[in-house]
Amino acid sequence: MNLTSSETSQSAPPRAVRGAPEAPPAAALGVASVTALTEKLQAYMNAAELKKVKDAYRFSDEMHLGQMRKSGEPYISHPIAVAEICADWKLDVQAIQAALLHDVMEDQGVKKDELIERFGPQVAALVDGLSKLEKIEFQSQIEAQAENFRKMLLAMASDVRVILIKLADRLHNMRTLEHMSAAKKARIATETMEVYVPIAHRLGLNSIYRELQDLCFSHLHPMRYRTLQKAVKAARGNRREVVNKILEAVKAQLAAANIRAEVYGREKTLFGIYKKMRLKQLSFSQVLDVFGVRVVVDSFADCYLALGYLHQLYKPVPGKFKDYIAIRKVNGYQSLHTALAGPYGTPVEFQIRTQEMHRTAESGVAAHWLYKTGDQNLSDLQQRTHLWLQSLLDIQQQTGDSAEFLEHVKVDLFPDSVYVFTPKSKIIPLPRGATALDFAYAIHTGIGDHTVGIRINHEPAELRTELRNGDIVEIQTDVGSRPDPTWLSFVRTGKARSAIRHHLRTVNLTESMELGHDLLQQALTALNVNPDLSEVTIEKLLKESSAKSMEEIYADIGVGKRMAPIVARHIVGLMDAPPALSPAEGPSEPKAVTIYGREGVSVQLAPCCMPIPGDHVRGQLRRDQGLLVHTVDCAVAKRQRAKEPPERWIPVVWAEDINRRFDCRIRLLTQNEKGTLARVAAEIGENDANISYVGMDEDKEHTMKSLRFTIQVKDRVHLAQLIRALRRVAGVNRVERERT
Structure with missing residues (x-):
C-alpha cells in the first residue's frame, strides 16, 4: 500500500558493500521516495499504523502545497526523506507521523491544538518540540539560536524521539545543502558540527555521526575535501590488493578456528583522515590506517577468541589495544580495537564485535525501538x-x-x-x-x-x-x-x-543586588543622568532585557553577568529626554564602591595579591563571579587589564569600620640554625597575628632557609609592625611581603 501515487526523488545514504571498503557517506546517493518509505514501513507496521502515517502524509502534503525548496523540488519531498531516515531506524508510528509533520507548525502556522485533535497529544508534542520558537524578540541572532536549541534539547529530555527526528531532518538538509548561499552553507555546517554531530555521537548514532562530519567538512573546506577525496580514491586502487589479501587471510584463519564471522573492509571517513593529518601534522601518504577491517561474530566469547587468532596471524602494534567491551564508551559503544602489522608492515586497525554490538554501534539509542525486551546491553x-x-x-x-x-x-x-x-x-x-x-x-x-x-x-x-x-x-x-x-x-x-x-x-543574593545597584547608579552618574529612573523607563528596560524586576538586573550586574556601563547606556537610549543631573550633582569622577572585605559571593579578595585594608585597590568585574578586588600594583591584574574592556575595572575603597582579619603572605630568609622557626613563630604570636600556613625551602649548601607563611593581620599598619618585629629576630636576614 503506497501512501500516494506520486514519487519524489531524494538522496539516501549509501550502503556498505561486504568484502570491500565502505564508500564515503556522501558518495553515491540513491533514491528516496514515497514508495520506498511505504516498503520500509510495511516491514514492521500493521495496516492500522500505516493508515495513520498515510493521514499524516496527506495533511502535510496539503499544508505544504505550493511551497518549494531551494532546489526547485516540492517541499513535501523533504518531510518524506526525513520520515524514510526514521523508518531505517524502525521508529514507531507516532515518530513517523511527526517526521512528516515536523515543519507544518513553523512554516504553515498550524496550531498545536489542531494537531492534537487530528493526530493525538503525543504526535503534537513531538512536532512542537521540533518547531522553532515563535517570532518573539531576542537581543541577538545568537540568543535566538540558543533559545531554540534549549527548547529542542529539553523536549528531547522528555522524549528522545524529538532529537532522532531532528537529526534525520538535519541529515537530509545537509545532504541537499548545495543549493544554499556560501554564507548560509558555512553557518549551517558550523552549527551542525558544533551541536548535532556531538549529539549523534552521544546517542550512539555512529553512521549519522560519520556522515554529518563528512558533509560538514565538504561545505566548510570544499577544496580540501575534494583534494583528499581524490587522494583516497587513488589510494583505494593502489591498496586494493593488500586489503583483499588481508581479508582472505583473516577469513581463512577464523574459519580454521571454527569461528563464524562476517569480515569486511571499512574505510576511514574523509574527515577522520583530515583530523588525523591535522592533529599529528602528517601528509596523506603518512596516514597508513586509511583502511581497516571489521569482524562481526556471533557471541561475546567469540570476540576474545577471534582476537587471539588474529594476534597469531599478524603481530599486534604495542599500546594500540582497547577493550571497549569490558568498559564500554559513554554512548554504549562496544568493540575490541586492535592494530596489527599487516603485510609489508602496514598497520591495520581491526574492530571485533557481536551482531548486537554492531547494531548498537551503528544506530545507538535508535536501535531500541523494536528490540526492547530481554537484552541487558540495550536496556x-x-x-x-x-x-x-x-x-x-x-x-x-x-x-x-x-x-x-x-x-x-x-x-x-x-x-x-x-x-x-x-x-x-x-x-x-x-x-x-x-x-x-x-x-x-x-x-x-x-x-x-x-x-x-x-x-x-x-x-x-x-x-x-x-x-x-x-x-x-x-x-x-x-x-x-x-x-x-x-x-x-x-x-x-x-x-x-x-x-x-x-x-x-542564589547565595548572598542581597549582597549582589546591593553591589549591582551601586554600580548602576555610578554608571548613570558618569553619563550625567539622574539615577532615579521613572516607571516608564524601568518598564521599557525590563521588557527589552527579559528581566522580571530591577532586582534581577541589579543581581546580574553584581555577579558580573551584565555590565553596568552597558546597561546605563541602554537606559539612556530608552529615554526620550534623559534627565540630566544638576550642576551640584555632577557629572563627576565615578564614585568608588566601598568594600568591607567579606569574602562571599559578590565581593572576593584576589588570591594572587591578597589585598588587605590600607592597600590601594581596584575591582575587577567577572562574569558570574562578582567583584574581585586586586591591589593596584598586582602583576596579574595589570596583565588582565590590558586584555579586558575598561568598564570591567572599577574604583573601590576600603570601609573605615572593618573588624576582621585578612590573609597575607610573607617570606623570610633565615640562617639554617636550630630554633629559628620556633623564634619566628613566637614573634608572630606576640604581635597578635595568626599563622594559617607554613612552608620551608633550603638552598643547595644548606646554609639558608626560606620560610613562607600565610598569616592573618588586621590591616597594612599591623603587617608593617609585624615585619619590623620579625627583622629583629636572631637568624632572620630578610622579611618581605610575598605576592604571585
Missing part, C-alpha cells in the same frame, strides 16, 4: 541515555539563560571520555580533561558543593587535578563547605559549571 544503554537526558533537566534548572545552557551542554557533548572508578569500583565516565571536582559533581550536586578534599589512587590531590583512565577517586566533604567562585576556572563538565554558577547566583 543498559537506555538507562545511560535516560541519565544523560535527566542531567539536561538538572542543568536547565540551575542555568540563567539560553546561551549559558547551550554552553554547558556543548561541554558535555565532547566525544572523548575518561573512565574513573569510585572506591566501590563503580565506573564513572567523564569528558576528557575533567577534574577531580567534576567527578564529585558527577556523583551528586550536593557532594560537589560540599567537597573539601580529594584522594586519587589513595593519595591526596588538588581539586583541579585532571583525571586519567583507571583513576580511583575518593571525595572528602564538609557540610559547612560551599562552592568557591575560583572553581569555575578549572571545572570541565556542564553539570559542575551550572551547579557552581547556580550557587553563586
Whole structure:
C-alpha cells in the first residue's frame, strides 16, 4: 500500500558493500521516495499504523502545497526523506507521523491544538518540540539560536524521539545543502558540527555521526575535501590488493578456528583522515590506517577468541589495544580495537564485535525501538541515555539563560571520555580533561558543593587535578563547605559549571543586588543622568532585557553577568529626554564602591595579591563571579587589564569600620640554625597575628632557609609592625611581603 501515487526523488545514504571498503557517506546517493518509505514501513507496521502515517502524509502534503525548496523540488519531498531516515531506524508510528509533520507548525502556522485533535497529544508534542520558537524578540541572532536549541534539547529530555527526528531532518538538509548561499552553507555546517554531530555521537548514532562530519567538512573546506577525496580514491586502487589479501587471510584463519564471522573492509571517513593529518601534522601518504577491517561474530566469547587468532596471524602494534567491551564508551559503544602489522608492515586497525554490538554501534539509542525486551546491553544503554537526558533537566534548572545552557551542554557533548572508578569500583565516565571536582559533581550536586578534599589512587590531590583512565577517586566533604567562585576556572563538565554558577547566583543574593545597584547608579552618574529612573523607563528596560524586576538586573550586574556601563547606556537610549543631573550633582569622577572585605559571593579578595585594608585597590568585574578586588600594583591584574574592556575595572575603597582579619603572605630568609622557626613563630604570636600556613625551602649548601607563611593581620599598619618585629629576630636576614 503506497501512501500516494506520486514519487519524489531524494538522496539516501549509501550502503556498505561486504568484502570491500565502505564508500564515503556522501558518495553515491540513491533514491528516496514515497514508495520506498511505504516498503520500509510495511516491514514492521500493521495496516492500522500505516493508515495513520498515510493521514499524516496527506495533511502535510496539503499544508505544504505550493511551497518549494531551494532546489526547485516540492517541499513535501523533504518531510518524506526525513520520515524514510526514521523508518531505517524502525521508529514507531507516532515518530513517523511527526517526521512528516515536523515543519507544518513553523512554516504553515498550524496550531498545536489542531494537531492534537487530528493526530493525538503525543504526535503534537513531538512536532512542537521540533518547531522553532515563535517570532518573539531576542537581543541577538545568537540568543535566538540558543533559545531554540534549549527548547529542542529539553523536549528531547522528555522524549528522545524529538532529537532522532531532528537529526534525520538535519541529515537530509545537509545532504541537499548545495543549493544554499556560501554564507548560509558555512553557518549551517558550523552549527551542525558544533551541536548535532556531538549529539549523534552521544546517542550512539555512529553512521549519522560519520556522515554529518563528512558533509560538514565538504561545505566548510570544499577544496580540501575534494583534494583528499581524490587522494583516497587513488589510494583505494593502489591498496586494493593488500586489503583483499588481508581479508582472505583473516577469513581463512577464523574459519580454521571454527569461528563464524562476517569480515569486511571499512574505510576511514574523509574527515577522520583530515583530523588525523591535522592533529599529528602528517601528509596523506603518512596516514597508513586509511583502511581497516571489521569482524562481526556471533557471541561475546567469540570476540576474545577471534582476537587471539588474529594476534597469531599478524603481530599486534604495542599500546594500540582497547577493550571497549569490558568498559564500554559513554554512548554504549562496544568493540575490541586492535592494530596489527599487516603485510609489508602496514598497520591495520581491526574492530571485533557481536551482531548486537554492531547494531548498537551503528544506530545507538535508535536501535531500541523494536528490540526492547530481554537484552541487558540495550536496556543498559537506555538507562545511560535516560541519565544523560535527566542531567539536561538538572542543568536547565540551575542555568540563567539560553546561551549559558547551550554552553554547558556543548561541554558535555565532547566525544572523548575518561573512565574513573569510585572506591566501590563503580565506573564513572567523564569528558576528557575533567577534574577531580567534576567527578564529585558527577556523583551528586550536593557532594560537589560540599567537597573539601580529594584522594586519587589513595593519595591526596588538588581539586583541579585532571583525571586519567583507571583513576580511583575518593571525595572528602564538609557540610559547612560551599562552592568557591575560583572553581569555575578549572571545572570541565556542564553539570559542575551550572551547579557552581547556580550557587553563586542564589547565595548572598542581597549582597549582589546591593553591589549591582551601586554600580548602576555610578554608571548613570558618569553619563550625567539622574539615577532615579521613572516607571516608564524601568518598564521599557525590563521588557527589552527579559528581566522580571530591577532586582534581577541589579543581581546580574553584581555577579558580573551584565555590565553596568552597558546597561546605563541602554537606559539612556530608552529615554526620550534623559534627565540630566544638576550642576551640584555632577557629572563627576565615578564614585568608588566601598568594600568591607567579606569574602562571599559578590565581593572576593584576589588570591594572587591578597589585598588587605590600607592597600590601594581596584575591582575587577567577572562574569558570574562578582567583584574581585586586586591591589593596584598586582602583576596579574595589570596583565588582565590590558586584555579586558575598561568598564570591567572599577574604583573601590576600603570601609573605615572593618573588624576582621585578612590573609597575607610573607617570606623570610633565615640562617639554617636550630630554633629559628620556633623564634619566628613566637614573634608572630606576640604581635597578635595568626599563622594559617607554613612552608620551608633550603638552598643547595644548606646554609639558608626560606620560610613562607600565610598569616592573618588586621590591616597594612599591623603587617608593617609585624615585619619590623620579625627583622629583629636572631637568624632572620630578610622579611618581605610575598605576592604571585
